[in-house]
Amino acid sequence: MNNNIPKLATLTAGIALALSGTALAQTTLKVSHYLPPVHGIHTDFIVPWTEQITACTNGEVQFDIYPGGTQLGNVAKQQEQVVAGVVDIAHGLHGIPRGRFPRTSLIELPFMTRDAGAASETLWDMYPEDLAPEYRGLKVLALHAHNGGLVHTADKKVETMEDMQGLRLRTPSPAVSAMLTALGATPQGLPPGEVYENIQKHVIDGTVFPWDPVKSFGLNEVLNYHLEAGAYTVPFFFVMNQRKYDALPDNVQTCIDEASGDTLVAKFGDWWDTWDAAGRQEAEASGHVITELSDTERERWREALQPTINDYIEQTADQGVDNAREIYDRMLELLAEKQSR
Incomplete structure (x- = not known):
């Protein structure tokens, strides 16, 4: 009989944790983008971003990442996948497919800027008042652009x-x-x-x-x-399904918000300078x-x-x-x- 006491104690503790709501309920979010896994978008941006949130939530949130070349890595489907909830978060290119982001895409007109940092910050500053109508159903985590083409x-x-x-x-x-x-x-x-x-x-x-x-x-x-x-x-979006975001616990939302927005957008200028230098x-x-x-x-x-x-x-x-x-x-x-x- 004594041999069963540890097992019963463990079982009882598990039930108590579950009933009290303190048991860890792990959430796995799907993230997709269209670039190869050697690209800086994947290695310097998306992977560290997911790791930051996993750490912030003490492992409560995990991520599955689908880069270009995978079943969810089609450049033309990034927006529709996240709107439909096929993936929870997506990074995509505004111009593919054409015509979905006419306001945001005005920044693509010739000789407006050669500076990824300035372009990214401009898009983010203009998002709330000028660009938001294009992102219905989406939680916009960041907008950014690359250096001059x-x-x-x-x-x-x-x-x-x-x-x-x-x-x-x-x-x-x-x-x-x-x-x-x-x-x-x-x-x-x-x-x-x-x-x-x-x-x-x-x-x-x-x-x-x-x-x-x-x-x-x-x-x-x-x-x-x-x-x-x-x-x-050219501008890019990093967006999340709004319904999925709204369903997450407050602490997870806070972790996502802290890793995104102003904090994230401010990094793209230096990132693109580094990535472009390697190509040149x-x-x-x-x-x-x-x-x-x-x-x-x-x-x-x-x-x-x-x-x-x-x-x-x-x-x-x-x-x-x-x-x-x-x-x-x-x-x-x-x-x-x-x-x-």
Whole structure:
């Protein structure tokens, strides 16, 4: 009989904990993104973010991460997966699929900024009043953008607008497509993971990207020329299903909030600088030709692109964003303030 006392005591204690609500109830959240697991978004951002929350909740919350190449890693499905609750949290690209974030995507218009930090902070500052209607059903954890994008080509050096004529270039979004078309190129919409194969097979002549994905997608193997144009940026979202967030205990919500928002957005400028440096260094080591867009040529591009910018803003207004011009102007104002610091 004495041998059963420890077992009975353990069982009784377990029942008591369960009935009192103090037993640990572990929650596992699914996180998806479209980038390879070697990318800084995965290694420097998403994995540490999940670890911070797990530690903050004393293990109450765990995470399963699905990067690009997994069943939930399709770039075109990140928003719909999290809205539908297929995943709880997703990191995605605003421009794919097209047309879902017309307000946010105004920051993609040419020559607004080359600075990921300023762009990310501008998006986050504007979210509550100007961008929030695009995120219904979502708990927005962060908005951010990359450093100024370059023109990367396999076989042709690009220095001027004339050199852009006829080039088939992968594009990430409608705004960037409009820019490329105005400069004489032919934009080709492709997910980032399909660029390597299409350059290798000569289906496209190159791509526009910041330096970072050139390295993470192995593109320095198929590219030879890089024009540092700093011509555009692209925004990204990091969002959670609002219903899932609302159902979590207060302490878990607090941990998520502390790891997100202002605290998280402030990190992207330094992160992108680090990630881009690695991509450029790899191109240099491979003996590639890297050219800086001259000041004279930059002004030519600006002048040539002004009608495209105006047309895009008008089209955005026609899509129901009545204050598209005001949003664009406010973005320019905030970017100028942040870049002058």
